[in-house]
Amino acid sequence: MDLFEGLNAQVLGISIDHIPCLEAWAETLGGITYPLISDFWPHGMTARQYGVLRDEGYSERAIFIIDREGIIRFIDIHDIDEQPNNDEVFAILGQIDPENAKKHPIDMEALAAQLPHGGIVMYCNTWCPGCRKARVFFEANHLDYKEVDISRNRAAAAQVRKWANGYETTPTFDIDGQILIDYNESKLREILSSKITK
Amino acid sequence: MKLAVGQIAPEFSLPATGGRTITLSQYRGQNVVLIFFPQAWTPI
Numbered sequence: 001m002d003l004f005e006g007l008n009a010q011v012l013g014i015s016i017d018h019i020p021c022l023e024a025w026a027e028t029l030g031g032i033t034y035p036l037i038s039d040f041w042p043h044g045m046t047a048r049q050y051g052v053l054r055d056e057g058y059s060e061r062a063i064f065i066i067d068r069e070g071i072i073r074f075i076d077i078h079d080i081d082e083q084p085n086n087d088e089v090f091a092i093l094g095q096i097d098p099e100n101a102k103k104h105p106i107d108m109e110a111l112a113a114q115l116p117h118g119g120i121v122m123y124c125n126t127w128c129p130g131c132r133k134a135r136v137f138f139e140a141n142h143l144d145y146k147e148v149d150i151s152r153n154r155a156a157a158a159q160v161r162k163w164a165n166g167y168e169t170t171p172t173f174d175i176d177g178q179i180l181i182d183y184n185e186s187k188l189r190e191i192l193s194s195k196i197t198k
Numbered sequence: 199m200k201l202a203v204g205q206i207a208p209e210f211s212l213p214a215t216g217g218r219t220i221t222l223s224q225y226r227g228q229n230v231v232l233i234f235f236p237q238a239w240t241p242i
Contacts, residue, residue: 009228009229009230010225010228011233012232013233013235014212014232014235015237016236019214019215022214024238025238025239032215035214035215035216035218036215038213046208046212047234049210050234051200051201052234063232064232065229065231065232066207066225066229068229069226070206070207072203072207075202075203
């Protein structure tokens with residue numbers, strides 16, 4: 001939760017736990033400065049309304065950014081084990097609130113420097129059909145690869161635009177520095193011929 | 199039911215730590231980062 005210190009926004013944590021549990025937990029964390037909200041009764045009702053209640057009775061790990069007018073501006077439902085990326089939250093808050101952006105300028109160069117290099121890196125998003133095909137291809141050929149979701153990483157989107165003539169084409173591959181725009185199985189086979197076991 | 203960006207955030211009024219009751223609409227005029235986490239004692 002410390003991750004969110006310094007954001008010019010009200011941070012609210014919410015879970016299906018009951019209040020004594022949340023109080024005890026907040027205490028062990030050394031006192032959380034943000035309210036932790038109990039969605040215990042009616043059980044998970046708010047999580048359900050936000051579409052993040054799991055069948056097991058607890059919620060997904062998810063972030064909603066709600067603007068001054070009460071409109072949802074960003075939704076991120078992430079893997080239960082994955083930590084949210086604070087840069088993304090800052091970036092969205094910057095977009096919807098320019099004053100906040102001035103206080104927390106996004107360092108695009110620093111973000112770009114964090115992009116992975118070496119091996120197979122696939123710039124993708126969650127919905128593109130070519131990305132799905134590529135995942136199947138890599139798995140069928142036992143190839144390790146990293147994914148960067150360009151819808152969640154502005155530096156990555158900028159990088160893809162640089163490679164793809166201003167378009168955010170997905171998937172775009174960076175394979176040990178060799179750039180391949182769009183999914184093309186025969187070209188992938190060619191580039192990766194030494195790594196594919198027949 | 200899944201929510202989408204651009205929709206109005208569903209209102210809630212629930213108990214919170216510190217003996218508070220938190221109502222979403224009380225933050226109208228501020229940006230809110232609402233973080234759902236599965237259970238206490240797991241990292242937020």
